[in-house]
Amino acid sequence: MRLIHDNKMIxxxxxxxxxxxGPITVPVLKGIDFSVEYGEFVAIMGPSGSGKSTLLNVLGIxxxxxxxxxxxxxxxxxxxxxxxxxxxxxxxxxxxxxxxNLLPFKSAIDNVSMPLYYQKVPRRQRxxxxxxxxxxxxxxxxxxxxxxxxxxxxxxxVAIARALVNEPPLILADEPTGNxxxxxxxxxxxxxxxxxxxxxxxxVITHDEHIAARARRVIRxxxxxxxxxxxx
Amino acid sequence: xxxFDRWAEIGQSLKQHKLRTALTAFGVSWGIFxxxxxxxxxxxxxxxxxxxxxxxxxxxxxxxxGKTSQDYKGLTPGRLVNLDIExxxxxxxxxxxxxxxxTKLVNKAYNMQYGQNIGSFQIYGIGAANAGxxxxxxxxxxxxxxxxxxxxxxVAVVGTRVVEVLMKNRxxxxxxxxxxxxxxxxxxxxxxxxxxxxxxxRVYIPYATLRNVFDSSPYINxxxxxxxxxxxxASIRPEAVKLLAQRHRFDAQDSAALEIYDIxxxxxxxxxxxxxxxxxxxxxxxxxxxxxxVGVSNTMLVxxxxxxxxxxxxxxxxxxPSSILFMVLHETLAITLVAGYLGLLAGVGVIELVRGVxxxxxxxxxxxxxxxxxxxxxxxxxxxxxIAGYLPARQAVRISPIEALRHx
Ligand SMILES: Nc1ncnc2c1ncn2[C@@H]1O[C@H](COP(=O)(O)OP(=O)(O)OP(=O)(O)O)[C@@H](O)[C@H]1O
Ligand SMILES: [Mg+2]
Numbered sequence: 118m119r120l121i122h123d124n125k126m127i128x129x130x131x132x133x134x135x136x137x138x139g140p141i142t143v144p145v146l147k148g149i150d151f152s153v154e155y156g157e158f159v160a161i162m163g164p165s166g167s168g169k170s171t172l173l174n175v176l177g178i179x180x181x182x183x184x185x186x187x188x189x190x191x192x193x194x195x196x197x198x199x200x201x202x203x204x205x206x207x208x209x210x211x212x213x214x215x216x217x218n219l220l221p222f223k224s225a226i227d228n229v230s231m232p233l234y235y236q237k238v239p240r241r242q243r244x245x246x247x248x249x250x251x252x253x254x255x256x257x258x259x260x261x262x263x264x265x266x267x268x269x270x271x272x273x274x275v276a277i278a279r280a281l282v283n284e285p286p287l288i289l290a291d292e293p294t295g296n297x298x299x300x301x302x303x304x305x306x307x308x309x310x311x312x313x314x315x316x317x318x319x320x321v322i323t324h325d326e327h328i329a330a331r332a333r334r335v336i337r338x339x340x341x342x343x344x345x346x347x348x349x
Numbered sequence: 350x351x352x353f354d355r356w357a358e359i360g361q362s363l364k365q366h367k368l369r370t371a372l373t374a375f376g377v378s379w380g381i382f383x384x385x386x387x388x389x390x391x392x393x394x395x396x397x398x399x400x401x402x403x404x405x406x407x408x409x410x411x412x413x414x415g416k417t418s419q420d421y422k423g424l425t426p427g428r429l430v431n432l433d434i435e436x437x438x439x440x441x442x443x444x445x446x447x448x449x450x451x452t453k454l455v456n457k458a459y460n461m462q463y464g465q466n467i468g469s470f471q472i473y474g475i476g477a478a479n480a481g482x483x484x485x486x487x488x489x490x491x492x493x494x495x496x497x498x499x500x501x502x503x504v505a506v507v508g509t510r511v512v513e514v515l516m517k518n519r520x521x522x523x524x525x526x527x528x529x530x531x532x533x534x535x536x537x538x539x540x541x542x543x544x545x546x547x548x549x550x551r552v553y554i555p556y557a558t559l560r561n562v563f564d565s566s567p568y569i570n571x572x573x574x575x576x577x578x579x580x581x582x583a584s585i586r587p588e589a590v591k592l593l594a595q596r597h598r599f600d601a602q603d604s605a606a607l608e609i610y611d612i613x614x615x616x617x618x619x620x621x622x623x624x625x626x627x628x629x630x631x632x633x634x635x636x637x638x639x640x641x642x643v644g645v646s647n648t649m650l651v652x653x654x655x656x657x658x659x660x661x662x663x664x665x666x667x668x669x670p671s672s673i674l675f676m677v678l679h680e681t682l683a684i685t686l687v688a689g690y691l692g693l694l695a696g697v698g699v700i701e702l703v704r705g706v707x708x709x710x711x712x713x714x715x716x717x718x719x720x721x722x723x724x725x726x727x728x729x730x731x732x733x734x735x736i737a738g739y740l741p742a743r744q745a746v747r748i749s750p751i752e753a754l755r756h757x
Contacts, residue, residue, distance in 0.1 A: 179750045179751045214754070219662075222361060235669065
């Protein structure tokens with residue numbers, strides 16, 4: 118771990134990653150270069166299997182990469198102990214998944230406040246903050262509902278509230294509207310725009326050009342490479 | 350240590366698998382229950398057996414005259430060895446002998462009388478030293494002492510059965526006079542139990558008094574002695590037997606000439622038997638407990654596997670490896686400790702019940718779990734809980750968040 122002052126939220130240089138399936142090595146990211154400014158809203162697009170999720174997982178420190186450099190908020194991310202990885206995930210990153218990934222046995226408010234639990238924030242403050250976020254997501258009347266008692270759009274809004282609760286500078290979302298109908302998608306993307314307007318950096322994977330249009334910039338991925346050049 | 354949130358988390362996750370948690374917990378409860386029960390019952394067995402000797406000095410030796418079985422200087426075998434009061438004085442001089450005293454029975458049955466009530470009881474003459482060798486377990490009053498002995502006082506320690514027959518339990522026997530063969534004796538003590546006696550129906554009087562009043566012959570029935578600290582009967586025995594053999598003219602090698610009963614050897618044998626039984630019980634109990642813990646560990650492994658996705662999510666939102674580790678450990682520990690505590694309560698409850706019912710025999714009485722054993726059981730449990738939790742906890746920590754999130 119090393120501190121580097123490049124004044125960018127994300128800098129990726131010549132990043133590669135392969136999966137090992139038995140004796141076969143499958144290269145998935147074949148030299149990725151790009152950076153994301155603080156406060157930017159970037160969409161990642163590309164055909165299925167092009168490596169979008171793999172890239173986002175690396176950015177979210179959920180997965181390791183092989184070669185190259187990944188600098189997050191001025192810190193070289195490689196190689197990290199699990200404890201350090203947990204620290205950065207907790208302080209810098211909010212993750213939103215296509216399949217929501219809420220804990221089914223916890224109510225909306227308990228799901229949302231969980232990241233603060235791992236930051237050792239006292240219960241009352243946690244609940245207060247989670248409640249405010251849920252209200253902002255228009256879920257004031259669903260605070261004590263279980264995920265199974267909510268619609269897909271509602272669940273995704275709970276998941277977004279959870280990603281926001283520890284106020285991370287960077288939000289990563291992997292097809293956040295992939296499981297939602299177009300109307301709910303629009304609601305969710307509105308929320309993302311708001312979040313970005315607050316100054317948070319946003320990196321969102323999407324298949325929907327309509328949604329990508331909200332982003333300031335689109336990174337197009339194909340077969341493990343970025344296809345649209347000359348990016349900031 | 351007391352983290353309310355952690356407990357809330359544990360409650361939540363245990364609630365998801367109520368039946369499984371209960372069944373697993375039962376294994377631990379049963380283990381600790383068996384352990385406690387076995388140890389408690391073992392204690393009862395030990396106490397019952399040791400109670401047989403409770404009034405007898407455990408360093409005492411009892412010598413009775415026997416019948417010779419070998420030729421000795423032209424004397425034929427089959428002669429009775431009659432111990433006498435001179436033997437006491439002789440042995441008393443041996444180094445290593447602490448207390449020594451005679452026991453002499455009155456051969457003739459005398460009537461004992463109090464008011465209109467008459468009974469016939471065996472009279473024993475004993476020395477003052479005997480109180481220290483085999484104390485009569487007294488219901489009231491005192492034992493025969495030096496002064497009684499020296500002044501040949503007409504005092505008696507009588508059994509509760511004697512009091513029952515003569516005084517019909519209506520008056521306080523202490524200080525009252527009973528007639529023994531027409532001679533008044535003052536009751537100074539009442540005893541309630543003696544070794545090898547079904548009901549306490551003897552009358553003990555000072556040896557000196559017995560000789561003065563009932564039987565002036567020097568013969569005695571038994572020598573009782575205790576070994577001084579730092580000595581053993583084994584080291585004293587050859588010399589003691591040699592002296593007795595010379596006086597009574599028998600071969601020192603003739604094992605039938607004397608009947609010698611060494612309590613310390615008996616007690617030692619019993620103690621090692623008890624240690625063996627206790628060890629066996631500990632092994633069985635701990636084994637059962639361990640089986641319970643293996644059950645917990647196994648269940649937790651399955652649970653961790655099932656919760657792979659949950660752990661992945663927790664990690665993705667910032668849970669550190671140590672928080673995951675402690676979460677699983679804490680959960681396992683909670684199951685084992687709560688279940689173990691219940692088992693402990695049940696075990697102690699059953700033991701108290703047995704105690705309350707008062708199941709008691711010559712070899713079993715007063716089963717109990719003492720504090721060190723209970724604390725030990727708790728300690729064993731905590732360790733067992735930690736061991737049971739460690740594997741599953743490691744497993745949970747090793748889960749990679751990305752693998753876990755793919756896991757359906
Ligand atoms: N754990 C893995 N082991 C082996 N190969 C993998 C693994 N995960 C992904 N891959 C492969 O890596 C490639 C990129 O996968 P990735 O999930 O990043 O694609 P994607 O762009 O997100 O696709 P989609 O739009 O369908 O979500 C695919 O060919 C996939 O089969
Ligand atoms: Mg994908």
